[in-house]
Amino acid sequence: xxxxxxxxxxxxxxxxxxxxxxxxxxxxxxxxxxxxxxxxxxxxxxxxxxxxxxxxxxxxxxxxxxxxxxxxxxxxxxxxxxxxxxxxxxxxxxxxxxxxxxxxxxxxxxxxxxxxxxxxxxxxxxxxxxxxxxxxxxxxxxxxxxxxxxxxxxxxxxxxxxxxxxxxxxxxxxxxxxxxxxxxxxxxxxxxxxxxxxxxxxxxxxxxxxxxxxxxxxxxxxxxxxxxxxxxxxxxxxxxxxxxxxxxxxxxxxxxxxxxxxxxxxxxxxxxxxxxxxxxxxxxxxxxxxxxxxxxxxxxxxxxxxxxxxxxxxxxxxxxxxxxxxxxxxxxxxxxxxxxxxxxxxxxxxxxxxxxxxxxxxxxxxxxxxxxxxxxxxxxxxxxxxx
Amino acid sequence: xxxxxxxxxxxxxxxxxxxxxxxxxxxxxxxxxxxxxxxxxxxxxxxxxxxxxxxxxxxxxxxxxxxxxxxxxxxxxxxxxxxxxxxxxxxxxxxxxxxxxxxxxxxxxxxxxxxxxxxx
Numbered sequence: 001x002x003x004x005x006x007x008x009x010x011x012x013x014x015x016x017x018x019x020x021x022x023x024x025x026x027x028x029x030x031x032x033x034x035x036x037x038x039x040x041x042x043x044x045x046x047x048x049x050x051x052x053x054x055x056x057x058x059x060x061x062x063x064x065x066x067x068x069x070x071x072x073x074x075x076x077x078x079x080x081x082x083x084x085x086x087x088x089x090x091x092x093x094x095x096x097x098x099x100x101x102x103x104x105x106x107x108x109x110x111x112x113x114x115x116x117x118x119x120x121x122x123x124x125x126x127x128x129x130x131x132x133x134x135x136x137x138x139x140x141x142x143x144x145x146x147x148x149x150x151x152x153x154x155x156x157x158x159x160x161x162x163x164x165x166x167x168x169x170x171x172x173x174x175x176x177x178x179x180x181x182x183x184x185x186x187x188x189x190x191x192x193x194x195x196x197x198x199x200x201x202x203x204x205x206x207x208x209x210x211x212x213x214x215x216x217x218x219x220x221x222x223x224x225x226x227x228x229x230x231x232x233x234x235x236x237x238x239x240x241x242x243x244x245x246x247x248x249x250x251x252x253x254x255x256x257x258x259x260x261x262x263x264x265x266x267x268x269x270x271x272x273x274x275x276x277x278x279x280x281x282x283x284x285x286x287x288x289x290x291x292x293x294x295x296x297x298x299x300x301x302x303x304x305x306x307x308x309x310x311x312x313x314x315x316x317x318x319x320x321x322x323x324x325x326x327x328x329x330x331x332x333x334x335x336x337x338x339x340x341x342x343x344x345x346x347x348x349x350x351x352x353x354x355x356x357x358x359x360x361x362x363x364x365x366x367x368x369x370x371x372x373x374x375x376x377x378x379x380x381x382x383x384x385x386x387x
Numbered sequence: 388x389x390x391x392x393x394x395x396x397x398x399x400x401x402x403x404x405x406x407x408x409x410x411x412x413x414x415x416x417x418x419x420x421x422x423x424x425x426x427x428x429x430x431x432x433x434x435x436x437x438x439x440x441x442x443x444x445x446x447x448x449x450x451x452x453x454x455x456x457x458x459x460x461x462x463x464x465x466x467x468x469x470x471x472x473x474x475x476x477x478x479x480x481x482x483x484x485x486x487x488x489x490x491x492x493x494x495x496x497x498x499x500x501x502x503x504x505x506x507x
Contacts, residue, residue: 011465030475041466061465225401291452293462321450328450373438380440 001099001305002027003086004178007078008104009033011290012043012271016063016102016297017068023305029070030096032088034105036075037127038062043290045130046325048156050137051162053207059127078105083183086266098306102297103185103243103254107236107272107288112146112208119213122231133231137162141228144168144217146205148175148189149323152233157324160195167198167225169205169217181335184355184367187348191325194351200225222368238286251275253286257311260300266307268300279314281334288324290318316383317365328353328372332379345374354378392424392483403437403446410492412474413437414483415457417444423457424474424485430493452461458467468475469493 002129004020006013009031017031034146040059048054073090080089087097098211109123122133137143137315145152145157148170156166168175176185190200204220209228216224238253248262254269257264258277260270269275271293275286295317303310322329335341338357345367346353354374357365363382390412392402398416405413406430412428421444427486429448430473440447445463445473453467460470470493475486494502 014465043466058496060468063468294452329451372434376438376440376449 001025003030003096003098004028004100004102004304005032005096005098006102006104007032007088008102008271009039009074009272010104010105010106010293011039011061011104012274012293012297013102013104014039015294016104016110016301017070018123018269019298019301020305021068022303024304025315027099029068030073030098031070032073032076032078032096033089034075034077035126035128036109037076038072040127042125045127046124046151047158050134050155050158051132051327056127060186067226075154077242079185081243081244081248081267083247083264086264098156101268102300102304103240103248103262103269103273104271104297105239105242105273107218107238107253108331109232110234110235111204112232112234115230115232117210118208118210119208119215121208121232123232124155127237132178133229136229139339140142140164142167142226142330143229143231144225144227144231146217146236147233148172148192148199148201149233149235150176150179150320152231153189153324154196154322155231155233156192160197160325164229167200167227168192169219169225170199170201170202171204173202175199175201179331179335180367181338181341183341184335186369188324188329189370191327191351195325235250236272236288238275240273251284255284256300257312258299258309258315259303260296261303261308266304268304270297270300276315280317281337287318289318291316291319292351313338317379317380328368328370330368330372330375332375333363335365335367336366346371389477389484389486392485395422395474395478395481395483398483403441404483405435405437405438405452408487410494410498411435412432412485412487414476414485415441417441417457419443422446422476422478424476425455425460426471426492426494428494429453429467430462430469430470430471430495431465432495433498436471444500467477468477468479 039061077091109125115121142165145168174185175189206218209216253275256269260268272288275284278285317333319332341357352370354371355367366378402417413427414424434450438449445452454463460473472488477484
């Protein structure tokens with residue numbers, strides 16, 4: 001293998017590049033990114049970066065002394081993949097042939113239809129998004145966050161700390177019920193009320209009002225919530241349109257095996273664009289977690305370098321964290337399919353507890369609030385019991 | 388300076404003991420029976436490595452995913468970018484002592500600024 005192209009220069013792409021070098025690949029390595037920036041860390045964008053506690057230099061994912069001997073093609077979007085030659089077409093008209101391709105194009109924030117061109121409306125995914133939102137939040141005023149998921153909750157928490165008047169609107173009856181289940185979703189989202197942030201649940205958003213700048217969020221029940229700034233946090237969709245017609249099978253992202261292999265030889269997928277086969281659940285799952293983007297590329301790179309002749313290892317159960325209102329939230333495993341959830345330690349009222357999700361008596365997921373030590377123990381236990 | 392940590396008999400394999408000095412230092416007893424001492428605070432964010440995931444000669448930060456090598460202090464992956472200090476461990480008469488390094492620690496920005504301000 002003489003040329004490997006990594007399409008996507010964020011955490012998953014960087015992790016793949018590091019893994020290639022660590023595994024002894026010494027050929028040409030090209031990293032292609034549509035943003036102009038070198039790889040940077042996204043979790044602080046909804047937290048410390050918005051408050052100014054960390055700056056752009058702190059976000060860099062590469063170490064100062066690091067040299068991957070890679071060619072960086074930044075600020076250019078990949079527009080196509082030609083299956084016969086594994087050639088990548090770029091928006092600048094160039095074309096690059098590769099022996100191995102790592103697809104790491106991530107996901108893009110969903111927007112609200114009709115919000116284009118209205119000032120004061122933001123999504124939060126990229127560094128440029130965060131810069132714009134940071135400047136806006138610095139003006140204070142009323143913030144309405146559409147979507148009570150983790151990004152929305154973190155932005156609400158940060159904006160509250162900055163002194164804004166914050167309202168969160170969530171279409172589902174309980175925020176976070178998808179990842180955490182109804183009961184725990186309710187307990188975690190109660191953090192909003194603890195801090196005087198209004199949470200409106202079970203009501204959809206009809207649209208936004210305002211001439212050139214947003215002035216209110218209009219709800220489907222006829223209410224209007226006044227807003228100086230709106231953040232739309234309604235999830236992300238995988239960036240795989242450019243792969244249409246390439247022969248790479250697409251289904252909610254790039255459909256791939258537990259080792260990242262796709263339907264095309266010599267092409268693997270990693271990170272948020274990858275819909276991995278999950279041996280824990282026996283289904284395909286697209287997991288948009290930071291730790292997945294960090295850890296899973298190694299398996300995909302091993303597969304790529306061995307021309308597919310490897311047995312996929314079992315990845316650790318999915319893990320994510322969130323920080324809201326000074327509370328550390330950690331979760332590992334799969335809540336879907338659990339038939340019980342019990343608080344094993346601490347008390348939910350204290351916002352310091354550990355809850356275990358079980359299916360037929362067997363632990364399948366663990367949630368911790370401000371319990372890092374206990375959480376680590378349970379995480380180890382859950383991983384040891386992997387299939 | 389030699390600081391007494393705890394009795395060896397009180398630190399089972401696979402466990403860690405934190406010394407609440409400033410900045411805190413932790414002693415790890417690996418599953419193979421080796422003892423190591425490193426700075427307890429992850430260099431990325433305020434988290435206690437004694438609460439982390441000990442496996443072999445590595446400890447993973449309890450919050451995020453960076454792993455530190457107990458032998459060298461080196462970090463393997465983001466979000467942390469800087470190593471932790473390592474410290475000498477001595478066992479005498481069943482007691483574990485730590486000789487704290489005189490080098491400057493790599494503390495995360497929030498902790499570094501708090502220490503710079505002095506005790507609250």
